[in-house]
Amino acid sequence: MSQGVQISQSGYDLDKDKRSGEPDRSVETLxxxxxxIAIPYLRGSSISLQRFSEASKKEKNIAYVYECLHEASLLxxxxxxxxxxxxxxxxNHELHEKILNMRNHIRHDLRDNLTHESNKGRITRAKKLGVNENLLVSIAFDVDLIIVGKTKLTTAEVLEFLNFSGKVLNSLIDEGRLKGRVKNS
Structure with a gap:
């Protein structure tokens, strides 16, 4: 038997023919x-962090760079x-902008914007990250460390972010259960 996730539209029960009442579009419901929905990504982040950490401890050669780049991108x-x-x-967490800018530098500037040297988003992001203005891309790795330009992200920072996020998400799930709004299937 297959198993997955179902979320009903606002105002409906999971049974497609049964309305549960007026639509509830409250912030609380959202x-x-x-x-x-976020929990699988939280767990995936932990796995990605472990994989990046393992890759960052390998012998430093071109294969190391490739593996770290791939794992950092996924993370x-x-x-x-x-x-x-x-x-x-x-x-909101203090790493918000750092995560977003590093992600976009690796996932977009390295791919989509590499041939668009005058791309304003890339230029603005590069300045925020401390990328030398003569470079289109600047990414480096060390043990438990991603470096984009002059901006560094450590695995310890990521762990703290994941702990913070887990507390936020789990407290909402627990609160929803207590109020009868969330149930395990």
Whole structure:
């Protein structure tokens, strides 16, 4: 039997033919829904962090750079997803801008904007990250460390972000359960 996630439209029960009442578009309802959806990405971020950390400790050669770049890209994508959900839950973390800019530098500037040297988003982001103005891309790795330009992100910072995010999301899920708004299937 297959298993997955179902979220009903506002005002409907999970049974497609049954209305549960008036649509509830409250911020509280949105936060309960989002907190549950975010958990897989929170877990994925932990796995990505572990994989990046392992890659960063290998012998430093071109294969090391390739592996670290791939794992850092996946990690930053997962972190950005969690960050967006945490913001939708009404919270913000100090790493928000760093995660977003590093993610976009690696995932977009290295791919989409590499041939568009005058791309304003890339230029603005590069300045925020401390990328030398003569470079289109500046990414480096060390043990448990991602460096973009002059901006550094450590695995310790990521762990703190994940702990913060986990507390935000789990407290909303627990609150929703107590209020009868969230249930395990």
């Amino acid at each position: 936060r309960y829904m989002v907190s549950g 930053l994508e997962d972190l950005d997803t969690v960050d967006r959900y945490v913001i939708m839950c009404g919270q």
